[in-house]
Amino acid sequence: MPPSPSTSQGSRLISRVLPVAVKFWLQTQLDDIGDLSFEIQATDRQVLTGQIPGLALSAQGAVYKGARITAVNMQARDIQINIGQVLRGKPLRLKQAFPIQGQVVFAGEDLAVSSTASVLADGLLDFWQTLLAKADVAAEVAAHYGPHTMAWQDLTQYQSKMETAGSGLRLHLISQGEQQNAPQTPTELCLQGKIAIDQGQILQLTTAHWGLPSGDWVPSEALRGFSWNLGEHIDVQSLAIENDRLSCQCAIMVQP
Structure with missing residues (x-):
C-alpha cells in the first residue's frame, strides 16, 4: 500500500x-x-x-x-x-533533537526473530552480561545448571532469544557451538519473569524463575527486584504482554 x-x-x-x-x-x-x-x-x-x-x-x-x-x-x-x-x-x-511519543507493538513471532539478530539482540546480550557478572546470580546459575559457569563470562559464542510467556517474558541464552574448554557447561540458560516499569527508564523483574533442563521451574532469589536502566533518552509509560503480543507505550528523544 x-x-x-x-x-x-x-x-x-x-x-x-x-x-x-x-x-x-x-x-x-x-x-x-x-x-x-x-x-x-x-x-x-x-x-x-x-x-x-x-x-x-x-x-x-x-x-x-x-x-x-x-x-x-x-x-x-x-x-x-x-x-x-x-x-x-x-x-x-x-x-x-525532538520528542516522539506513542505505541510500539511486537507480535510474538516478530519479537522472537528480532531478539536473535538485531539491535535488540545486542541489548539482550548486554543484559545477560550484566546479569551473570553478579556474584549471587553466578552462584545460583552454578547451583541449578552445574559448576562450570566460567564459560558464561564470554558471551561471544552465544545468542539470546526472547519470547512472550503468558503475561511475562521468557529469555534464552543459547550456545552457538561447542564449549571446548568446558564441555559440561549447559548449552542453554532459560529465565522467565514479569516486568514492571520504575520511573520510566528502569525495567524491574517482579518475578523470576529459572527453567531447568529437567523441565522444572525454580524461583530465583538472586534476581528478586533486579532492575535494568534503559537510559535517559527513553521514558516508558507502560509495558503490557497479552495474547502473544508485547505492547509498549513510550516517549523517546530522536537525535539529529
Whole structure:
C-alpha cells in the first residue's frame, strides 16, 4: 500500500516537496517499511521557517536495525528542519533533537526473530552480561545448571532469544557451538519473569524463575527486584504482554 501523507493548510509547493522529503528521511532511518501513513501538522508559514509543530505517523511491518516492529503509532512534535535545502532538492536534515511519543507493538513471532539478530539482540546480550557478572546470580546459575559457569563470562559464542510467556517474558541464552574448554557447561540458560516499569527508564523483574533442563521451574532469589536502566533518552509509560503480543507505550528523544 503506498504511503498517504498529507499537510494541513500548506501550499502546493510544500504539499508536494515536504512529504517526499519526509518519506525519504524515514526510509534512511529504517531497514524496511510496510504500510505507512503520516500527516504533517503544520501551516505553510511554519514550514517555510523550518518548523513542523507536529507529525503523526503509523506503520505496519517496519524494520529498524533488524528489529521487526509489528505496528507503530507515534506523534512527534517541535521538529526543526533545513527547509531551504529541502526546497532546493537536498535531503531533509534535523536541526535539533525532538520528542516522539506513542505505541510500539511486537507480535510474538516478530519479537522472537528480532531478539536473535538485531539491535535488540545486542541489548539482550548486554543484559545477560550484566546479569551473570553478579556474584549471587553466578552462584545460583552454578547451583541449578552445574559448576562450570566460567564459560558464561564470554558471551561471544552465544545468542539470546526472547519470547512472550503468558503475561511475562521468557529469555534464552543459547550456545552457538561447542564449549571446548568446558564441555559440561549447559548449552542453554532459560529465565522467565514479569516486568514492571520504575520511573520510566528502569525495567524491574517482579518475578523470576529459572527453567531447568529437567523441565522444572525454580524461583530465583538472586534476581528478586533486579532492575535494568534503559537510559535517559527513553521514558516508558507502560509495558503490557497479552495474547502473544508485547505492547509498549513510550516517549523517546530522536537525535539529529
